[in-house]
Amino acid sequence: MKKKIGIMGGTFDPIHIGHLILGEKAYDQFGLDKVRFMPAGNPPHKRNRKGRATDEQRVEMVRMAISSNPHFELCLAEMNEDGYSYTYRTLERFREENPEEEYYFIIGADSLFDFDIWREPGRICKACTIVVATRNQTSNERLDLTMERMRQKFDGTFLKLDTPNLDISSKHIRQWIEENRTIQYYVPDCVREYIEKYQMYKDCD
Numbered sequence: 533m534k535k536k537i538g539i540m541g542g543t544f545d546p547i548h549i550g551h552l553i554l555g556e557k558a559y560d561q562f563g564l565d566k567v568r569f570m571p572a573g574n575p576p577h578k579r580n581r582k583g584r585a586t587d588e589q590r591v592e593m594v595r596m597a598i599s600s601n602p603h604f605e606l607c608l609a610e611m612n613e614d615g616y617s618y619t620y621r622t623l624e625r626f627r628e629e630n631p632e633e634e635y636y637f638i639i640g641a642d643s644l645f646d647f648d649i650w651r652e653p654g655r656i657c658k659a660c661t662i663v664v665a666t667r668n669q670t671s672n673e674r675l676d677l678t679m680e681r682m683r684q685k686f687d688g689t690f691l692k693l694d695t696p697n698l699d700i701s702s703k704h705i706r707q708w709i710e711e712n713r714t715i716q717y718y719v720p721d722c723v724r725e726y727i728e729k730y731q732m733y734k735d736c737d
């Protein structure tokens with residue numbers, strides 16, 4: 533029996549409860565052994581943007597947010613490069629290095645709609661099962677149709693995560709902070725305190 537590993541990739545600028553709920557729901561629904569949270573490296577032109585978290589801060593917030601969950605892990609595979617990492621390469625490397633593992637890559641509907649323009653979607657599909665959560669009130673019908681289209685186009689396995697629409701994004705959180713509005717309960721307390729301590733996202737690009 534191979535180990536089933538969920539991978540939750542993202543910019544996590546900052547991590548929020550939507551990301552955490554997706555990871556936990558995927559763990560439960562697909563009987564995963566672990567879920568790895570894998571922050572994407574920022575390419576040089578996106579680093580040090582005004583008011584934004586540094587790469588180290590994004591990683592630290594992920595680390596704190598997942599620390600209380602024994603089946604969540606931090607994965608830095610995409611942080612050590614020049615900031616340009618491609619999912620297909622990362623997954624192919626994982627498979628080469630860990631033949632005893634199989635991968636469930638977790639995405640939201642907005643990422644599914646972009647999937648065509650990711651690098652090498654066919655190779656991503658060979659390397660993992662793709663788990664899709666609804667987002668932005670996407671109807672089940674539209675989600676099903678798009679998953680079917682991607683299945684046919686890339687010969688992949690696309691499974692639907694059984695989650696309600698979670699109306700939250702990092703963009704909203706950054707915006708609320710700029711407007712001095714509360715973000716409580718949208719991010720774990722430890723993340724909120726960290727953001728406050730370092731005065732992040734106060735005046736961001």
Ligand code: ATP
Pocket residue numbers: 541542543544545550551554638639640641642643665666667698699700701702703704
């Ligand atoms: P931003 O607003 O900066 O784009 P985000 O909230 O979309 O941030 P990302 O780090 O870009 O967060 O997302 C990582 C992955 O998590 C993506 O596949 C995205 O679709 C998914 N995701 C994030 N938030 C949600 C949500 N509320 N519901 C479903 N999927 C989500």
Ligand code: MG
Pocket residue numbers: none
């Ligand atoms: Mg996003």
